[in-house]
Amino acid sequence: MVATITQAHVETDAHFRPKIGCVKDLAESSDFTSIPSKYSYSTTLNQQDVVADEQIPIIDFSLLNSNIPDQRAKVIQDLAKACQDWGFFMVINHGVPESLMERMLDMCTDFFNLAEEEKLQCAEVDVLAPIRFGTSFNPSVDKVFFWRDFLRVRTHPQFHSLPRPASFSEISLEYSKRTRHVARELLKGISESLGLEECYIDKAMELESCYQVLIANLYPPCPQPEIAMGLPPHSDHGLLTLLIQNQIGGLQVNHNGKWVNVHPLPNTYLVNTADHLEILSNGKYKSVLHRALVNNKATRLSLAATHGPCLDNVVTPVTELVDSENNPAQYHGMTYKEYMEALLSNHIHPKSLLDRIRV
Numbered sequence: 203m204v205a206t207i208t209q210a211h212v213e214t215d216a217h218f219r220p221k222i223g224c225v226k227d228l229a230e231s232s233d234f235t236s237i238p239s240k241y242s243y244s245t246t247l248n249q250q251d252v253v254a255d256e257q258i259p260i261i262d263f264s265l266l267n268s269n270i271p272d273q274r275a276k277v278i279q280d281l282a283k284a285c286q287d288w289g290f291f292m293v294i295n296h297g298v299p300e301s302l303m304e305r306m307l308d309m310c311t312d313f314f315n316l317a318e319e320e321k322l323q324c325a326e327v328d329v330l331a332p333i334r335f336g337t338s339f340n341p342s343v344d345k346v347f348f349w350r351d352f353l354r355v356r357t358h359p360q361f362h363s364l365p366r367p368a369s370f371s372e373i374s375l376e377y378s379k380r381t382r383h384v385a386r387e388l389l390k391g392i393s394e395s396l397g398l399e400e401c402y403i404d405k406a407m408e409l410e411s412c413y414q415v416l417i418a419n420l421y422p423p424c425p426q427p428e429i430a431m432g433l434p435p436h437s438d439h440g441l442l443t444l445l446i447q448n449q450i451g452g453l454q455v456n457h458n459g460k461w462v463n464v465h466p467l468p469n470t471y472l473v474n475t476a477d478h479l480e481i482l483s484n485g486k487y488k489s490v491l492h493r494a495l496v497n498n499k500a501t502r503l504s505l506a507a508t509h510g511p512c513l514d515n516v517v518t519p520v521t522e523l524v525d526s527e528n529n530p531a532q533y534h535g536m537t538y539k540e541y542m543e544a545l546l547s548n549h550i551h552p553k554s555l556l557d558r559i560r561v
């Protein structure tokens with residue numbers, strides 16, 4: 203499918219847009235040593251939680267295309283284990299140039315460094331707007347604010363982009379295409395790992411029109427990181443999220459009830475399984491809870507690319523994985539669009555929507 207390119211509408215009239223109070227400006231304002239109370243997430247964060255350092259599975263993407271059958275079989279097995287035991291893995295040898303990943307992160311930094319008036323032109327209220335700049339998660343309903351500014355840009359099936367920073371369009375078009383390719387190839391391996399045909403998920407979820415969104419998250423240094431939260435525990439909508447980040451840690455993945463620190467490796471995609479993979483696999487591959495902590499030293503930047511089914515696809519457990527006697531369907535069907543609207547207009551909550559559609 204040929205992607206159509208649209209640009210964010212740049213207003214020429216003086217249309218009123220309220221300030222959104224992004225944390226970048228707050229963090230850069232001088233002389234502040236304590237955070238406003240609306241950012242106070244917890245008084246005991248970190249101390250109560252069990253944090254462990256465990257080795258996160260690594261998937262060698264290049265082996266998915268291996269002509270040696272044993273190598274492909276081995277990586278499919280690795281994928282099955284990573285999806286079932288962790289819902290999170292690092293992908294190496296993915297073929298996307300490191301320079302492209304770095305330039306994409308630089309473009310995101312340049313966006314957050316634009317003047318506030320310019321960023322506010324993307325401060326849409328509609329949660330499904332193709333381009334949306336904001337802070338926290340959903341400030342109109344968030345009871346506690348999160349120490350995070352974000353930019354969401356929809357890149358497939360229609361490609362949207364920003365007129366500035368210069369080169370954002372060109373780099374994000376290339377980055378989104380290359381990342382989508384990696385996601386679709388991983389999903390072919392995952393399809394096989396579930397005992398389905400290689401292209402089963404691709405066809406059933408209509409991934410030629412997959413819904414891909416880039417979400418850039420900026421977490422500026424925070425004077426009280428022990429009581430603030432960048433993003434609280436949540437799972438992602440869609441099938442797979444592919445994340446890259448700068449070299450500042452903060453992401454934690456929930457594994458067997460413990461929070462595991464993710465130590466970012468350069469030139470690697472951090473991949474997590476998301477809600478719609480849980481639904482279609484009838485609960486075999488769970489969407490994984492993760493969260494982002496903040497620190498008081500350096501700005502953390504992450505860029506998540508979410509990959510979901512075609513928006514109108516009604517996602518249900520696949521019939522091949524359901525057996526009315528021993529393994530009945532665990533989730534009701536819902537279109538991906540309805541699911542996302544419900545998720546994004548609400549406040550962030552661990553897996554609340556999945557629980558609502560559970561049979």
Ligand SMILES: O=C(O)CCC(=O)C(=O)O
Nearest residue numbers: 417419438453494504506
């Ligand atoms: O910043 C991170 O590492 C996590 C971002 C994230 O979970 C998300 O955008 O959904």
Ligand SMILES: [Fe+2]
Nearest residue numbers: 436437438492
């Ligand atoms: Fe996430």
